Amino acid sequence: MKNNENVPEIDSLLDKYKRGNVLVKECPSRRVLQSVTSRWGVLVLFRLRKGTHRFSELRRQITGVSEKMLSQTLQVLENNGFVLRIAHPVIPPHVEYQLTPNGQEVAMRVEELVVWIELNLESILSDQKELND
Amino acid sequence: MKNNENVPEIDSLLDKYKRGNVLVKECPSRRVLQSVTSRWGVLVLFRLRKGTHRFSELRRQITGVSEKMLSQTLQVLENNGFVLRIAHPVIPPHVEYQLTPNGQEVAMRVEELVVWIELNLESILSDQKELND
DNA sequence: CAGTATCCTCATTGATACTG
């Protein structure tokens, strides 16, 4: 470590390089990207674009998701500041989830990707190669 | 099964519902979406937007990806018709990867998502909740 | 209703070594 010169400019360059570059393993942006593009993350963001939803609504609308995965996914998105969790202090519990401003921004872009795929599914499927055994 | 009337309209409705709806578990579009938003899939698509690249180039540029995962990811994207693989019959081997027209379309949308995250990283990080132990 | 806790499985991933 001592024979490695600690040149300020290099540190600064490295920081800049790492700040917003998903191609760099250590860059935080890659973590954020993964939370957004995670298996259930995409679908939750996509669904919340339509507006506020309760836990059980999301659970029913996103076919195949388990309670555990949904709750976990929502927590990650909440921790990243994309989803807002609003718990009404009533019995039985009533919790609503909605997008934050940043959440709106990413969800908008996620939606464009999703919608393109949905609309072009036939074209995509016809291009797919057969995977025999 | 016999007491379940096979009404054509219902079948047709079901088909339409399943055709391009990622929220439905059985819908092929969800598989396609996952291949695109997979851990390394996003990064490969993002990188290939810049143009054709060789295997080893991608391997070096996408920090942290293993040979196995890169090759696997490229195969999936190729099978879905998003990536074109061009192998030049020379020794040593020379293989290039580029986007297909459909690949360009998805990659464009992936890029918008990625770039937004990169540009807004600071805002996102400042919103993040602390996850102590 | 909206979760959490626990246990368990198997798919994804990585390290290493080898090949046309």
Added chain:
DNA sequence: CAGTATCAATGAGGATACTG
């Protein structure tokens, strides 16, 4: 160079039961 093959480890994910 551009992979494949093999094995080992991690963690994503599911089933079930329980709780404020």
